[in-house]
Amino acid sequence: xxxxxxxxxxxxxxxxxxxxxxxxxxxxxxxxxxxxxxxxxxxxxxxxxxxxxxxxxxxxxxxxxxxxxxxxxxxxxxxxxxxxxxxxxxxxxxxxxxxxxxxxxxxxxxxxxxxxxxxxxxxxxxxxxxxxxxxxxxxxxxxxxxxxxxxxxxxxxxxxxxxxxxxxxxxxxxxxxxxxxxxxxxxxxxxxxxxxxxxxxxxxxxxxxxxxxxxxxxxxxxxxxxxxxxxxxxxxxx
Numbered sequence: 001x002x003x004x005x006x007x008x009x010x011x012x013x014x015x016x017x018x019x020x021x022x023x024x025x026x027x028x029x030x031x032x033x034x035x036x037x038x039x040x041x042x043x044x045x046x047x048x049x050x051x052x053x054x055x056x057x058x059x060x061x062x063x064x065x066x067x068x069x070x071x072x073x074x075x076x077x078x079x080x081x082x083x084x085x086x087x088x089x090x091x092x093x094x095x096x097x098x099x100x101x102x103x104x105x106x107x108x109x110x111x112x113x114x115x116x117x118x119x120x121x122x123x124x125x126x127x128x129x130x131x132x133x134x135x136x137x138x139x140x141x142x143x144x145x146x147x148x149x150x151x152x153x154x155x156x157x158x159x160x161x162x163x164x165x166x167x168x169x170x171x172x173x174x175x176x177x178x179x180x181x182x183x184x185x186x187x188x189x190x191x192x193x194x195x196x197x198x199x200x201x202x203x204x205x206x207x208x209x210x211x212x213x214x215x216x217x218x219x220x221x222x223x224x225x226x227x228x229x230x231x232x233x234x235x236x237x238x
Contacts (some may be wrong), residue, residue, distance in 0.1 A: 005043045005053075007033050013054045017096040021103060026050070048104075048112035052121060055104045058097035059124035062090055065222055066131040072221050074214065076139035077202050081211055082218035083132060084164055084193055089223055091168035098169050132157045145202045156200060163193055187212065 011032045016024050026047055030040045044050040065086035072082040090097060103109060104121070113121075136153040139145035151159070194206045219226070 001043070004033065004035065008035075008040065008043055008050070009053050009057050012050050013057075013094070013096060013100075016051070016054065016100065021051070024051075045114055046112055048109040049114050049117060051100060051109060052104050052113040052117045055097070055100050056117060056120050056124060058090065058094055058100065059121065059128070061094075062086065063124050063127045063131075065089070066128050068222060069218070070131060070134070072218055074217075075204065076135050076142060076144050077197060077204065078209075078211075078214050078218075080132070080135045080139075080160070080197070081214045082221065083135070084160075084190065085215050085218040086222055087164045087168060088190075089219065089226070091171065095172060098165060099172070102169075129157060129161070132160060139202055144204075145200060149200055151200060159196060160193075163196055167192070190215065 008029060012024065012029050015028065015032075024047060026040055026044075027037060029050070030037045033040075044053055066083055069079055069082035069086055072079050074082075104113065110118070133153055136145065136156050140147055140149075140153065145156075149156075190211075194211055198205050
């Protein structure tokens with residue numbers, strides 16, 4: 001049943017990426033997986049519950065990569081850089097996932113999701129936040145993030161999450177950046193992430209270390225079997 005459920009989620013995520021919420025139909029998912037609709041209901045009570053299942057699969061993988069980032073060799077800020085790389089990897093591998101997380105939280109969908117799945121969504125989300133909060137607190141304890149910083153740790157996490165999440169959502173529609181700001185790159189977007197941490201005076205500052213090299217190391221650490229960072233449209237590595 002676990003293998004079948006994993007296949008259902010895989011097919012549903014592909015259809016959601018191709019056709020959007022309105023184009024996702026349980027009958028089509030059932031046919032693709034070669035199960036009956038009643039069998040599909042043994043796993044997911046409705047389309048909204050299926051979408052929550054997709055979101056949970058993404059969050060479980062994000063949670064795993066974030067935990068892995070804690071073991072990335074380097075300073076607290078370099079470990080946090082690895083968390084940002086994890087966001088980027090998942091944005092490439094599962095481009096629909098962040099939008100799905102937003103979608104599942106909309107009231108018309110959320111109210112139809114099974115309680116157990118909603119609880120899992122909340123727990124996985126909080127677990128990711130806890131990893132980032134742990135790194136902020138490590139930074140302060142180790143003297144890399146000043147103790148007298150005016151922004152409390154939880155607010156720092158909120159700022160990093162907002163920038164990371166928003167960055168990769170906006171990156172799905174590059175036409176906005178192209179028309180307003182010129183040719184975008186992932187590196188261009190990461191510079192804002194770096195500027196934020198510099199603003200918190202989180203050492204080593206970007207003037208003191210090469211965070212592009214850190215990102216490349218983190219990518220190999222998190223996905224040793226994967227490819228290097230993709231080429232941008234301008235031909236530069238991100």
